[in-house]
């Protein structure tokens with residue numbers, strides 16, 4: 850049963866991010882690309898955990914990494 854009080858904590862290495870938008874494609878309620886064409890997190894729990902994990906794995910530059918879980922805000 851999903852625990853909605855927890856959220857994956859994803860780190861973005863903005864130096865590695867090249868703004869491909871893959872993370873936004875897979876988890877568009879969690880990630881966005883800002884005006885510098887770099888990914889940002891808009892809502893750490895914006896999408897189901899598996900979608901966020903898919904987005905992390907889909908990043909072509911490895912800019913995304915799961916660093917833990919934390920309380921959703």
Ligand code: SF4
Nearest residue numbers: 866867869870872908
């Ligand atoms: S998938 Fe990776 S490279 Fe592409 S926008 Fe997201 S963090 Fe940046």
